[in-house]
Amino acid sequence: MHAFRSSCLLIFTFSHKMRSCVFSFLLMLTYFSASAHAARFDITNRCTYTVWAAAVPGGGRKLNSGESWPLDVSAGTKGARIWARTGCNFDGAGRGRCQTGDCGGILQCQGFGQPPNTLAEYALNQFQNLDFFDISLVEGFNVPMVFSPTSNCDRGITCKANINGECPDVLRAPGGCNNPCTVFETDEYCCNSGTCEPTDYSRFFKQRCPDAYSYSKDDQTSTFTCPGGTDYQVVFCPGTQAYRGLKATINITNKCSFVVWAAAVPGGGQKLNPGQSWALGVKSDTEGRIWARTGCEFNSEGQGRCDSGDCSGVLECRGHGRAPHTLAEYALKKNSYLDMAKTSLVEGFNVPVEFSSASAASCDPGIKCTADINGLCPMELRDPGGCNNPCTVFNNDQFCCKSDKCTATSYSKFFKDLCPDVYTYPLDHDSRSTFSCLNGTDYNVVFCP
Structure with missing residues (x-):
């Protein structure tokens, strides 16, 4: 695991705006297990309010508090992500708008969401038939999240801090805490040249969610692996129920x-x-x-x-x-x-x-x-x-x-x-x-x- 993390700079690169983590290294990988199976992602809303779950691939679904969405994803899928949208209104045809995470004004997402949104990212059955997964705050934060395996593997990721409540004033956005690239659009924060370093803003996110991506080159401690064939769960607002410590x-x-x-x-x-x-x-x-x-x-x-x-x-x-x-x-x-x-x-x-x-x-x-x-x-x-x-x-x-x-x-x-x-x-x-x-x-x- 240590060797994998130390080489993560070879694994992740970012788009021109550096708003999203793209698994570019996967284009070079040729290993794929012929015995690989689809993975199940159980997406659960434990927030006290409704969220509109989004997945690429997968589309989207309204989840009232306590509801779940079982999503099957094909083996070998890469560059994928899951997130929560908040403050949404959609008509009967699935057209509308969300305050955070909006994906082109449609319920069934076909492209990535609008910041701020907390991201669960993954690639299945890749190098040595491993799955790679992370929680990313590169696009900011809107809801707390857990992203964890439910089979074969027991190392998950959590980001459940009160980031919205503690967000620096300059990053505050309706419904969430924005990423500095969206706000300032400079190379320092967007890593357009590919050589950026941590900033005070990325440290703000990292201190609150140490296992999550906080800026575009934050690779050393933020990517995790499980054997191919693992199933997963993504939980929005785990603090309200999953961490409540009740009987x-x-x-x-x-x-x-x-x-x-x-x-x-x-x-x-x-x-x-x-x-x-x-x-x-x-x-x-x-x-x-x-x-x-x-x-x-x-x-x-x-x-x-x-x-x-x-x-x-x-x-x-x-x-x-x-x-x-x-x-x-x-x-x-x-x-x-x-x-x-x-x-x-x-x-x-x-x-x-x-x-x-x-x-x-x-x-x-x-x-x-x-x-x-x-x-x-x-x-x-x-x-x-x-x-x-x-x-x-x-x-x-x-x-x-x-x-x-x-x-x-x-x-x-x-x-x-x-x-x-x-x-x-x-x-x-x-x-x-x-x-x-x-x-x-x-x-x-x-x-x-």
Whole structure:
């Protein structure tokens, strides 16, 4: 990544007015993956007001507060951008005008927008089949934005500062904070000669959004990459919901034909008859796990025992469970604005589990493990409550990864073959095994989906 950033001057150049970042280096690239697939961009308006989303390629769409627009973009697309338009009025034929980001007075944008507008820019499946993406303030700022991957990759970009409120007087514009090139039209700010340096105005933007482009040659810290085939989300005004730090609700449902005793740390535990659910509130910045216990008997004081997943003989779990049990694990607000979630068989398997978001527009698809693992379990891993993990059975470094150097084994491959999208041993860093969502998302954990 460091080598890529140090060579970014070869990657980005700008037009005569230097108002937009154009991926000119892409014209020289010949590598393209024949197996590349279209990317999905989930564009979500979390502002308290209506915005008119714009995308080239893609067109445009009105988004009321809370609405999303799923946009599929062809593999190999380059020189592309997404932005929000504000203060718009359009007639029935899609003709009108916007206060910021206007693209020739039409709803379905065919060209770039009018400054000021916060930009999400990208090029898909380029050098070494990488996607390149950035948030740019080269055209100024109108709404806060998050631009982040939702699969394969976990490094996104955020620009959520109060730039409009703090904008220098000379750059103020109706609906936003303008870029100095538009205001002054000089080489110092427009980089017409290609040799410009940071200015007080570019530093104003950079101090508030360190990962965003702030002027035309701001390459070293502002371009990011993900593997080709990654999906993304662009969120307008993430601060109003995605960063609010409120509880997430995890709805835990038993669809098994038998009783399970749901367990959650943090959270405790609850008996769930078939069809019953438990709505668990979890604070932001929390890491936790959820699992099903089977074959339990508890007395009126919540003391007892379970065949699988037992947590020291209490109904209200305060610690982790005894193997085997299928795990749903999560870390809310893991990297400032994303939740990370996974389903794990590192502790073995007892019941099928699905872990997914309750608001699919804001994140990746979830992860299921529904195979008949108990029925197919190797004899040496069989346990009265399920299919055990090899670390519990053999207790050696090969399976327990005590030295942090272990690799896949025949047992982890057994689990992986049956549930390809789950964690199967402690160092199983397969990108399919984790999904991410914007902080503030609610979730579903379903036993026996």
